Amino acid sequence: MTILPKFMAATVVLVSALSVIGVAQAENKPVAITKGLSAVTIAHEGAAVELMRVQDNANTITQDFALTSRPCPPFCIQPMVFAPGVETLGELEVIDHLVRMQSGEDILVIDSRTPNWVEKGTIPGAVNISWVSLTPAKGATTEGIMDIMLNQMGVTLIGDADEFEVDEAIVNGSVADVFNYSQAKTLVLFCNGMWCGQSPASMASLLRFGYPAEKIKWFRGGMQTWQILGLTTVN
Secondary structure, three states: OOOOOOHHHHHHHHHHHHHHHHHHHOOOOOOOEEEEOOOOEEEOOEEEEEEOOOOOOOOOHHHHHHHOOOOOOOOOOOOOOOOOOOOOEOOOHHHHHHHHHOOOOOOOEOOOOHHHHHHHOOOOOOEEOHHHHOOHHHHOOOOHHHHHHHHOOOEOOOOOOHHHHHHHHHHHOOOHHHHOOOOOOOEEEEEOOOOOOOHHHHHHHOOOOOOOOEEEEEEHHHHHHHHHHOEEEEO
């Protein structure tokens, strides 16, 4: 009978133990959002979407968000606080705003990216209002800006202000004379992540238009951290 040396026997035991561990790790374990929350149901473009985390424990981030060193400018690191009064949110706070929006609160979650990015996947419940559509220097018209603010953001006009007066107000910075923000929605804006300037551009425009800072929230991590956490996206 062949007797293995002690060190070889120990090696066999160790390999066997590691094999058992490997099998256990290969079995996917549940991935909740928090200890007490597995998923929430969000309406997106008329359909119910279950917002949860990918249940594959081996899931990895997509190539679009795997790059670490995009050239700066334009892909520079954004500050944690965008402007005084604008609150920076994390993923759980975004989910909370989505749930509250479903319950009828005056909240609008906005994907500020250009459509080519949105087509790759967005947050359930978000609407796409590209930063370009709010930026006159990029071709945004007064008519288009008014349509977004009045029909999507809950802003109203003061008195009988017309498009010409709004245009003058935007150009001259006298928006307090034309826009009433008392019933305006709380906005949650995001883009690709902490290196993306699209939602910051939208927020800068909104602040110039007089939108109250306390009604603007910023999900700085954007799609970068949303995907890192394996949270649901929709196309």
